[in-house]
Amino acid sequence: EVQLVQSGGGLVQPGGSLRLSCAASGLTFRNYAMNWVRQAPGKGLECVSAINNNGDSTYYANSVKGRFTISRDDSRNTLYLQMGSLRPEDMAVYYCARVDWNYGGLSYWGQGSLVTVSS
């Protein structure tokens, strides 16, 4: 059974940093591209970052470019999102999700990590 288990959310002050982790099991992690999708309170879904299966191609939404870094450690079957210079508008639930080979749907999601940015 495929599982994505997230950790690392919490309360951080504006300007602070936080790292989210997404530990994968039940799949050959190195074969899959992965996304980070966030959802601000009461709002819709936004893909903020993505990484291909090789780790050599990444995407960042304009809203986080230069502040967030996506990475993966295939030896640990783990995806990361390093978040820096956090702003109140970054406050959201962050989900990791696996990109399917066929047509790129997101069939497996982590449980979500709440990131609260407040002084």
Next chain:
Amino acid sequence: DIQMTQSPSSLSASVGDRVTITCRASRSISNYLNWYQQKPGKAPKLLIFAASSLQSGVPSRFSGSGSGTDFTLTISSLQPGDFATYYCQHSYGIPQSFGQGTKLEIK
């Protein structure tokens, strides 16, 4: 970037009703269109991929159609557990943007 526009943004319906949600892409995405259901406090769940393919385990009352720029999600006979928010998402390259969502409420 490709923009996805869903309509309506909210919808009231009754158990047993047939409902349709539409999604339009700002340019052609072939059939690289996915539909998700999200319930409060939960991660989204993939319902339909490739515009019309039913994800394993999803009831057959859910169906999708369309290609190019215009797509629909249809629920043939609403069940109590179907009241949720639905999102379309394209997977025609990066970024894989989502529609703004359609909240389906009980009438």
